[in-house]
Amino acid sequence: MVPGLRPDDASVFVAENMAASKQPTEPNSSIPEYEFVNVNTKPFHIGSFRDEWLKRLQPRDVSFQPVDQDTFEASFAAEMGLGEETMAELRSVCSVDSLRCHSEDQQPDPKVVPTNSTLKTVTQRKKKQEIKTSEKSSKNRHELYANELDRLTVGRVPETEDDMIPEGEVILTINIYFPGNFEKFNYVRPHMTLLMTGSHTLAELRDAICCVSDLQVCGEFSSTPDMAPDFISKDIFKSAFFFFEGVFYNDMRYPECQDISSTTIKWTKSQNFPSFSQAKMEDTRFMDLKVKVGFPYLYCHQGDCEHLVIITDVRLVHKGDCLDRKLYPLLTHKNRVLTQKCAVCHVFISRWYTTRDQFAPSDPCLFCDKCFRMLHYDKEGNKLGEFLAYPYVDRGAFN
Amino acid sequence: MDFYRKHVKSDCESLLGRFQQTQSVRFEVFSNIWKEMKFVQIFSGKPTHKKRAFCRLVLDIAYCYFLPPFSFQIRVGGLYLLYSFYHCQTASTSEQLQIRVALKDWEDVKNFEKDAMDAQHLDVVYILKQLMICKAFQFTAMPTLLLYRTKRNEEKPMLCEQFIERASCPQELINTQLLEEMSNIYELYKNMKTNIISQITAPTNTSVNLIRKDIVSQLCSTVMEFYNWQQGRDIFDEHKNIYERTSSQQECSNRAMLLASIKSKAYGEASEASKSRRHRQVETNLTTQEDGSFLKERHSRVMKQSLRNRTDKQIHMLVWVRKP
Numbered sequence: 001m002v003p004g005l006r007p008d009d010a011s012v013f014v015a016e017n018m019a020a021s022k023q024p025t026e027p028n029s030s031i032p033e034y035e036f037v038n039v040n041t042k043p044f045h046i047g048s049f050r051d052e053w054l055k056r057l058q059p060r061d062v063s064f065q066p067v068d069q070d071t072f073e074a075s076f077a078a079e080m081g082l083g084e085e086t087m088a089e090l091r092s093v094c095s096v097d098s099l100r101c102h103s104e105d106q107q108p109d110p111k112v113v114p115t116n117s118t119l120k121t122v123t124q125r126k127k128k129q130e131i132k133t134s135e136k137s138s139k140n141r142h143e144l145y146a147n148e149l150d151r152l153t154v155g156r157v158p159e160t161e162d163d164m165i166p167e168g169e170v171i172l173t174i175n176i177y178f179p180g181n182f183e184k185f186n187y188v189r190p191h192m193t194l195l196m197t198g199s200h201t202l203a204e205l206r207d208a209i210c211c212v213s214d215l216q217v218c219g220e221f222s223s224t225p226d227m228a229p230d231f232i233s234k235d236i237f238k239s240a241f242f243f244f245e246g247v248f249y250n251d252m253r254y255p256e257c258q259d260i261s262s263t264t265i266k267w268t269k270s271q272n273f274p275s276f277s278q279a280k281m282e283d284t285r286f287m288d289l290k291v292k293v294g295f296p297y298l299y300c301h302q303g304d305c306e307h308l309v310i311i312t313d314v315r316l317v318h319k320g321d322c323l324d325r326k327l328y329p330l331l332t333h334k335n336r337v338l339t340q341k342c343a344v345c346h347v348f349i350s351r352w353y354t355t356r357d358q359f360a361p362s363d364p365c366l367f368c369d370k371c372f373r374m375l376h377y378d379k380e381g382n383k384l385g386e387f388l389a390y391p392y393v394d395r396g397a398f399n
Numbered sequence: 400m401d402f403y404r405k406h407v408k409s410d411c412e413s414l415l416g417r418f419q420q421t422q423s424v425r426f427e428v429f430s431n432i433w434k435e436m437k438f439v440q441i442f443s444g445k446p447t448h449k450k451r452a453f454c455r456l457v458l459d460i461a462y463c464y465f466l467p468p469f470s471f472q473i474r475v476g477g478l479y480l481l482y483s484f485y486h487c488q489t490a491s492t493s494e495q496l497q498i499r500v501a502l503k504d505w506e507d508v509k510n511f512e513k514d515a516m517d518a519q520h521l522d523v524v525y526i527l528k529q530l531m532i533c534k535a536f537q538f539t540a541m542p543t544l545l546l547y548r549t550k551r552n553e554e555k556p557m558l559c560e561q562f563i564e565r566a567s568c569p570q571e572l573i574n575t576q577l578l579e580e581m582s583n584i585y586e587l588y589k590n591m592k593t594n595i596i597s598q599i600t601a602p603t604n605t606s607v608n609l610i611r612k613d614i615v616s617q618l619c620s621t622v623m624e625f626y627n628w629q630q631g632r633d634i635f636d637e638h639k640n641i642y643e644r645t646s647s648q649q650e651c652s653n654r655a656m657l658l659a660s661i662k663s664k665a666y667g668e669a670s671e672a673s674k675s676r677r678h679r680q681v682e683t684n685l686t687t688q689e690d691g692s693f694l695k696e697r698h699s700r701v702m703k704q705s706l707r708n709r710t711d712k713q714i715h716m717l718v719w720v721r722k723p
Binding site for chain 2: 031032033034036038039040041044049052053056057060061062066067069072076080082086090093094096098099100101102108109110111112113114117118119120121122124125126129143144145146147150151154155173175293294295296310312313314315316318319320
């Protein structure tokens with residue numbers, strides 16, 4: 001053995017130093033990170049996300065009460081050790097008035113695009129405006145009213161304290177897309193955008209989704225037109241599920257509800273899929289979910305009516321949001337669809353669809369309720385002539 | 400709304416470029432540049448129904464400059480930009496949009512605040528705290544709304560190189576402490592090796608020389624060289640910029656002209672069809688452009704006019720033709 005030097009010394013020395021300079025531990029999975037940049041995130045638990053934020057913030061940061069300006073300045077001066085003069089100078093230099101580009105009396109009209117501007121945005125806007133005025137283009141009503149619902153509810157405060165959303169609550173923005181069997185906008189354009197809080201259950205989200213397939217009535221009703229509303233699909237086929245991150249959340253609130261996800265699960269077991277599990281929609285709150293933001297998930301009802309569901313945003317509630325709990329789930333955007341009107345009056349939306357109808361100008365033909373009864377039934381309600389009639393639910397029934 | 404993105408970005412970069420040149424982090428300097436450029440006009444003339452989307456875009460773009468990898472001065476400029484946009488966006492407070500801060504960026508924000516406090520930049524800290532107390536921030540999961548947009552129409556946005564913080568990783572990694580430890584370990588290793596080798600084999604056996612000699616001093620000198628090169632490049636760049644720009648432009652345009660001429664020859668003259676297909680001669684398109692413009696992207700989508708417009712057009716033409 002070499003005198004004076006133990007072979008363990010060096011290795012211990014090296015090992016110790018390596019341990020000391022080791023990089024920090026693996027990333028915290030409750031902090032949302034991009035899985036693909038600007039596309040979607042990795043899955044994270046919403047409740048833990050909320051806790052992570054609340055750990056990092058002071059209670060006054062999340063509170064709805066604004067902080068008084070004088071109190072803030074006093075505490076700032078004390079913290080930084082500033083005198084009154086410095087404080088006053090700071091206040092005047094950093095005030096919003098110092099950003100004023102035009103003098104008080106010469107304020108230009110904010111609706112007019114300024115002509116000589118060095119900003120590229122403004123010159124582009126001017127160009128676009130000139131093109132628009134030269135061409136006669138029809139008003140895009142979708143764009144005009146896109147923010148309408150949002151504007152109605154933003155900043156609404158409830159009357160009672162109980163209805164107020166608590167500070168530190170999580171708000172999720174969820175896009176529900178048109179169903180797969182819709183001819184246009186398949187999976188591309190959101191049908192509606194809903195705002196939900198973290199304490200809402202998935203069942204409440206289900207109740208807020210309006211899909212016309214829920215109102216469909218199956219069957220021929222020419223002999224019994226008054227009985228049609230009793231057979232709405234929503235009341236007959238009540239089963240539905242959500243699919244998030246490998247878990248099927250079934251609606252089991254009513255005795256008629258069946259577990260419609262079990263067929264899919266059985267099939268996946270026979271193929272090489274990872275195993276999926278099941279849970280109850282009404283027992284799961286959004287706070288308990290582990291989801292990816294920006295990633296498409298599934299909502300299936302009526303057996304085969306499938307909608308894409310994307311959670312586009314998760315954040316803490318802010319004093320500028322609608323704070324009235326009763327208004328949630330809050331609809332902030334709805335895409336309106338062209339409706340088919342009655343063939344007779346062209347005024348009301350059609351509710352009856354007839355075929356092999358001797359009174360109708362075309363086969364098939366659409367009628368509104370009044371025109372339908374006037375044409376096909378006499379005063380006592382007896383059926384006149386030969387025809388087949390089916391209740392029709394227009395796609396724009398929820399406009 | 401994405402249409403305005405690159406224009407807003409270039410306007411912000413020109414403002415921040417000017418701010419960078421002043422070598423200052425004072426809000427007064429920033430607000431003077433803002434007033435000079437009349438930056439508030441960026442909001443003028445926007446139709447009411449598009450205002451919200453535009454304000455969202457503008458705030459999101461300004462937010463990027465507030466975070467790493469930009470240098471401290473640019474991040475201060477980003478903060479001032481956010482403050483200015485937040486207060487100038489609209490007249491009514493009920494319609495004000497908030498600045499979205501993602502959870503993953505919060506640590507960077509806090510570090511920035513700490514750096515500003517340590518350096519006693521009072522206006523920076525004041526403005527940041529002022530934004531906090533007037534509830535300008537919304538605490539979110541991600542900086543923007545995510546809609547699973549997998550189709551990338553435009554290229555990846557490039558970060559302005561001049562604004563990025565100078566890389567200091569080599570210096571941070573190879574610090575004095577590390578160099579000391581390394582030299583200690585190296586000494587130990589060398590001693591152990593010489594002791595063992597002198598006992599076993601001849602000293603000239605090179606098979607056991609696995610490490611460079613003087614590795615520590617070499618590392619040190621390499622890092623110093625890198626640092627000096629970085630410093631030198633900043634100064635050198637400014638002088639070389641003008642010269643480089645013109646010469647590279649010339650090169651680019653020469654190359655483009657050459658490519659254009661080759662392509663025009665290839666596509667302008669149609670190849671003669673083989674004898675077996677003489678009945679189907681290739682037709683030349685006499686309208687090909689021969690300058691370099693076809694090297695640019697072409698819009699592959701043709702906008703079809705609505706049936707109404709087409710009918711109107713045809714009716715007008717008919718009327719016009721029929722007029723005696």
